[in-house]
Amino acid sequence: MNFRLVFKVTGKSLMVEAIAMLLPLLVCLIYREDPTPFLLTIPMIIVVGFLLSLFQSDDHFFTREGFFAVALIWLLMGAFGALPFYFSGYFPTYIDCFFEAVSGFTTTGASILTAVEPLPYGILFWRSFIHWLGGMGVLILTIALLPSLGARTLHLMKAESPGPVVSKLVPKSSQSSKILYGIYCGLTALQIVVLRLAGMPWYDSIVHSFATAGTGGFSIKNLSIAAYGNPAFEIIITIFMLLFSVNFSLYFLILCGKVRQALRSDELRFFLILVAGSIVLITINIQGLYPTLGESARHAAFQVGSIISTTGFASTDFNLWPEFSRVLLVLLMFVGACAGSTGGAIKCSRVLLLLRCIRREIRQVIHPRAVNVVKLDGKIVEESGLRSVHIFFSAYMFIILIATLLVSVDNYSFGTTFTAVVSCIGNIGPGLELVGPMGNYALFSGFSKLILSLCMIVGRLEILPILVLFSGNAWKRS
Numbered sequence: 198m199n200f201r202l203v204f205k206v207t208g209k210s211l212m213v214e215a216i217a218m219l220l221p222l223l224v225c226l227i228y229r230e231d232p233t234p235f236l237l238t239i240p241m242i243i244v245v246g247f248l249l250s251l252f253q254s255d256d257h258f259f260t261r262e263g264f265f266a267v268a269l270i271w272l273l274m275g276a277f278g279a280l281p282f283y284f285s286g287y288f289p290t291y292i293d294c295f296f297e298a299v300s301g302f303t304t305t306g307a308s309i310l311t312a313v314e315p316l317p318y319g320i321l322f323w324r325s326f327i328h329w330l331g332g333m334g335v336l337i338l339t340i341a342l343l344p345s346l347g348a349r350t351l352h353l354m355k356a357e358s359p360g361p362v363v364s365k366l367v368p369k370s371s372q373s374s375k376i377l378y379g380i381y382c383g384l385t386a387l388q389i390v391v392l393r394l395a396g397m398p399w400y401d402s403i404v405h406s407f408a409t410a411g412t413g414g415f416s417i418k419n420l421s422i423a424a425y426g427n428p429a430f431e432i433i434i435t436i437f438m439l440l441f442s443v444n445f446s447l448y449f450l451i452l453c454g455k456v457r458q459a460l461r462s463d464e465l466r467f468f469l470i471l472v473a474g475s476i477v478l479i480t481i482n483i484q485g486l487y488p489t490l491g492e493s494a495r496h497a498a499f500q501v502g503s504i505i506s507t508t509g510f511a512s513t514d515f516n517l518w519p520e521f522s523r524v525l526l527v528l529l530m531f532v533g534a535c536a537g538s539t540g541g542a543i544k545c546s547r548v549l550l551l552l553r554c555i556r557r558e559i560r561q562v563i564h565p566r567a568v569n570v571v572k573l574d575g576k577i578v579e580e581s582g583l584r585s586v587h588i589f590f591s592a593y594m595f596i597i598l599i600a601t602l603l604v605s606v607d608n609y610s611f612g613t614t615f616t617a618v619v620s621c622i623g624n625i626g627p628g629l630e631l632v633g634p635m636g637n638y639a640l641f642s643g644f645s646k647l648i649l650s651l652c653m654i655v656g657r658l659e660i661l662p663i664l665v666l667f668s669g670n671a672w673k674r675s
Contacts, residue, residue, distance in 0.1 A: 201252040203266045208249025210270045214277060215242040217330055218323070221281070225319035234284035234320065242277050268663050271654050275299040278327055285320050292643045299650040301327035303657035304539060306414030306509035306626030307617075307649070309639040313419050318400065321417045325404035331657070332411025332441075332539035333381045380448045381539075385410040388437045395429045409437050412539045414509025414626045421511040421634065428495060431512045435502045439472065442506040442534035463574050464535050464546040468505075471545070475501045475529060479522045486518070497522075505529045507541040509626025509634075516633030523629060527616060530623050541624030541656055543593060550578065550586050592660050597622060600652050604645045617641070621649045622656035 218239050225232040278301065279294035288294045293309045300307045301324055313321070385406050392402035401417065408415045418424035422431060443465060450459040459465070479497040480490070487493045499512040504526050515526060533542020550573060557569045571578045600618045607614070609631060616628030617638065627634040641649065655663045 203269065204249045205252045206266050207270050207273065208246045208252070211242050211246030211273060211277065212250065214274055214330075215239050215246060217326065218242070218281070220326060221319045221323035224322045225317070228318040230317045230319050232319065234281040235323075237284050238277065238280040241280065245277075264661060267658060268654075271302065271658060274302050274331075275650070275654070278302060278323075281320065281323055285317065287316055287320065290643065292646050293639075296638065296646045296650050297324070298327065299653050300621075300626075301325075301413065301415060302331035303624050303653040304328050304331050304411040304413035304507070304541065305621055305624045305653045305657075306408070307621055307632070307638050307653070308415065308626075309637060309646070311637055311639055313417060322400075322404060325407040325413070325415050325417070328411035328413030328415055329385065329407040330411075332413065333377060376449060377445055380445055380452075381410065384437070384440060388433070391433050392430065395433055396427070397425070397430055405434065406437075408510070409434055409508060410441055410539065412438065412441055412506045412508040412534065412541070412624075414503070416510065422499075423512050423514075431495060431499050434510060435499045438502040438506040438508045438510070441508075442468065442502075442538050442540045444535045444537035446537050461574065464549060467549045468535050468545045471529075471532065472501055472505060475505070475525060479518075479525060482519050482522045500526065501529065504625060505532060505540075506534050506538075507623055507625045509620075511627065511634035514633065514635045516629055516635065527619065527629065530616075530619050530625050533623060543590065543623075546573065547586050547589065549573070550583060551590060554583060554587075589660060592664075593622070596652070596655060596660065600648055603648050604641070607640075607642050607645050609640070617649065618652060621652040624653060624656050 218235050222232050222235040222239070224230075225235065275295055275298045279291065279298035282288045282294035282297055283291050288297065288309070296307075296309055299305075306328070310316070316324075388406040388409060389402045392406060393399055397405070404415075404417055405422075407413075414421075416422065416424075422434060444462070447459040447462055447465060450456070476494065476498045479501060480494045483497060484490055484493045487496065496513045496515075499510070500515050502508070503510045503512075507530075515523065531543055532548050533544050534540020536544045536546040550571060553571045553573075557571055560567065560569050571583060597615075597618055600622065601615050604618055605611075605614050612629050613631040616630070617632045620626060620628040620632065627636070630636075631640060632638060638646065638649065651663070
């Protein structure tokens with residue numbers, strides 16, 4: 198293990214976090230609020246980041262170092278990102294602050310706050326801004342800003358980027374990162390402008406666009422988007438939640454004029470069919486709860502978009518919907534968005550590959566001598582790739598079961614406990630019952646909050662980088 202290079206990359210990433218805190222500090226000054234939480238935190242991060250970045254090392258950076266660095270960076274990002282919350286005095290304990298910060302960076306959107314609106318503008322801005330930072334990936338941002346890391350940065354992108362397959366858009370990883378962030382910033386800016394034109398105040402438009410772009414879901418209102426009671430806001434946010442759920446590589450293809458190639462994506466078609474089908478089914482199921490069919494369809498579309506994109510915004514309390522709709526939303530929590538997007542959960546591409554593997558096995562039983570292959574986008578998927586999908590799915594479900602068992606010591610109902618774990622590992626935010634869209638996670642013990650925080654990081658980094666930390670072989674120097 199090349200620890201020196203791991204520490205060097207970690208230090209530079211922490212420096213990026215310190216720079217990012219200048220924005221909420223500026224917000225504090227604009228609204229004439231106490232900037233102390235950020236004035237205390239920024240120097241601490243700079244000192245630690247600078248000391249770690251002083252480590253000199255060669256550039257032998259491989260998959261093992263990449264996974265280890267990503268896991269360490271995300272843990273430290275959450276630990277230091279929690280300090281402004283802690284110094285603000287609005288959070289009961291540091292564990293609560295850590296939970297909130299990890300929820301922000303991993304774009305989960307689960308909160309321990311029982312009342313959001315009393316918080317200062319600067320703290321609320323930081324709370325939403327870390328969604329935006331974590332959405333595309335902290336390390337991808339670091340690679341884009343600091344391409345001279347002296348390392349083979351594709352290993353970092355593989356460890357941090359969501360999905361079964363990670364590839365560079367252009368030969369250089371730093372250029373790929375800049376392209377991804379260019380698209381990311383462009384879509385974010387577009388949403389800010391559209392929301393402002395629809396009548397939402399500038400500050401509200403910015404923080405909600407940050408939360409939408411990162412598919413995080415932190416709102417500055419206690420009732421989330423439902424607090425505005427504005428159908429236009431809901432429609433705009435629904436559209437952008439779905440846009441940010443699409444693989445960003447497809448946007449790159451569209452920008453290059455390869456529209457047909459982008460539209461031929463099997464995963465995109467599967468995603469759109471799943472979204473459309475879920476909206477229709479839920480609309481039919483809840484039509485008696487709202488005055489018109491249009492309103493039922495609007496709420497169904499918003500919540501389907503919110504859950505499958507793993508954003509977690511709420512336009513209504515879907516905890517009060519019929520059991521069919523609630524179960525369908527829980528199933529969408531497992532599926533999640535497309536690979537290569539800012540969304541979480543298992544990802545549509547993996548689910549699609551699992552379904553095609555099942556179909557292949559059925560065909561193999563019927564025709565034992567036939568040669569059956571699994572394809573995605575017209576290309577044969579190697580057996581090693583299919584094996585990794587199976588292992589990921591098995592590990593994902595196993596961690597859910599273990600975490601549910603551990604969190605159950607708090608003695609809440611199965612619906613609350615299970616959906617809290619599923620929501621956290623899927624980076625979604627709301628669950629059912631006590632952790633529904635109008636509830637929060639304040640009720641859990643400190644132990645359960647730490648378990649759920651770890652679930653968020655495991656889900657965001659897609660399991661392996663965190664598991665690497667618990668492997669004895671990863672700590673060896675050879």
